[in-house]
Amino acid sequence: MLRVRVWRGLGPLCRGGQLSPWRRTQSRTAAGSGSVSTDLSGIYPPIATPFTPEEDVDYGKLEGNLRKYAKIPFRGLVVQGSNGEYPYLTEEERVEVVKAVRRSLPTDKLLMAGSGCESTRATVQLTDKMAAAGADVVLVVTPCFYKGKMDGRALTRHFTKVADSSPVPVVLYSVPANTGLELPLDAVVQLSRHPNIVGLKDSGGDISRIGLIVHKTKAQDFQVLAGSAGFLMAAYSVGAVGGVCALANVLGRELCELESLCVSGRWEEARGLQQRLIEPNAAVTRKLGVPALKQAMEWFGFHGGACRSPLQPLTEAETLQLRSDFTSSGWL
Ligand SMILES: O=C(O)C(=O)C[C@H](O)C(=O)O
Numbered sequence: 001m002l003r004v005r006v007w008r009g010l011g012p013l014c015r016g017g018q019l020s021p022w023r024r025t026q027s028r029t030a031a032g033s034g035s036v037s038t039d040l041s042g043i044y045p046p047i048a049t050p051f052t053p054e055e056d057v058d059y060g061k062l063e064g065n066l067r068k069y070a071k072i073p074f075r076g077l078v079v080q081g082s083n084g085e086y087p088y089l090t091e092e093e094r095v096e097v098v099k100a101v102r103r104s105l106p107t108d109k110l111l112m113a114g115s116g117c118e119s120t121r122a123t124v125q126l127t128d129k130m131a132a133a134g135a136d137v138v139l140v141v142t143p144c145f146y147k148g149k150m151d152g153r154a155l156t157r158h159f160t161k162v163a164d165s166s167p168v169p170v171v172l173y174s175v176p177a178n179t180g181l182e183l184p185l186d187a188v189v190q191l192s193r194h195p196n197i198v199g200l201k202d203s204g205g206d207i208s209r210i211g212l213i214v215h216k217t218k219a220q221d222f223q224v225l226a227g228s229a230g231f232l233m234a235a236y237s238v239g240a241v242g243g244v245c246a247l248a249n250v251l252g253r254e255l256c257e258l259e260s261l262c263v264s265g266r267w268e269e270a271r272g273l274q275q276r277l278i279e280p281n282a283a284v285t286r287k288l289g290v291p292a293l294k295q296a297m298e299w300f301g302f303h304g305g306a307c308r309s310p311l312q313p314l315t316e317a318e319t320l321q322l323r324s325d326f327t328s329s330g331w332l
Pocket residue numbers: 046078080081082083084175203227228229244245246247285
């Protein structure tokens with residue numbers, strides 16, 4: 001049965017009066033179980049934010065990275081994901097960076113902008129601004145400062161309110177390593193029924209949870225993205241449609257190759273490539289974090305540079321560790 005849901009929220013227009021993409025694009029989910037209004041399938045780098053030595057956003061360097069990413073077959077870009085250092089940017093900077101990316105990004109590439117804030121009210125407001133700045137979709141992280149109170153009820157209300165008013169489709173973002181909480185499975189399933197919530201980026205890496213979410217939401221217009229490269233192949237095997245992976249800032253082509261191997265069912269080749277990506281991925285994410293991602297970007301010809309304080313550059317020992325995690329899998 002072809003299911004086409006049309007959201008009756010704030011109206012069909014976005015990005016300078018064009019039809020919003022969730023009404024324009026119709027395609028099948030990876031699991032083949034139904035149609036989707038916004039096709040999220042593919043690989044996205046959550047782009048890093050380059051800074052000048054004075055810690056201002058370096059738009060020239062950002063532009064340089066975008067020119068290089070344009071040559072890689074990404075589905076789109078995530079702007080203001082965890083690796084964009086969004087908690088350290090002002091609201092004005094967050095919107096300006098999205099505008100800058102939109103100016104360079106071809107319209108067939110999806111711009112997913114992080115609009116999550118701590119309060120529902122601020123998230124609703126920033127979501128509107130992100131849509132006006134050219135975001136096709138917003139990525140909304142779980143609020144976490146009062147994490148003891150962020151149960152399924154609070155989070156379901158938060159995301160519902162944001163999705164009710166958002167002019168563009170919403171993707172849920174669960175990243176327990178950074179927030180200290182996971183969006184509960186029951187809440188994800190309930191939220192998947194909202195007509196303006198089109199997917200989840202799950203960075204937790206629990207494959208049985210990802211598989212269960214795909215299974216329990218398959219009747220909905222809802223897609224799951226792996227939130228890190230270390231479990232990309234496993235996530236594809238249980239029905240995820242793509243990945244938002246920090247490592248794509250460095251090894252973007254290779255991650256797109258892994259995507260293509262998984263989608264075409266070449267699992268043996270996929271396994272070999274996936275295995276070589278696990279160690280460098282761990283190094284630029286949970287082991288050494290954003291400073292390591294930015295250092296690795298420099299080695300691979302992109303602009304990484306320093307993080308905004310209080311994030312510190314890697315120590316010498318950490319830099320050696322990072323290098324070894326790339327060389328041992330043959331990437332350097
Ligand atoms: O920066 C983000 O946003 C990510 O999703 C990165 C993710 O946490 C990863 O581990 O790749």
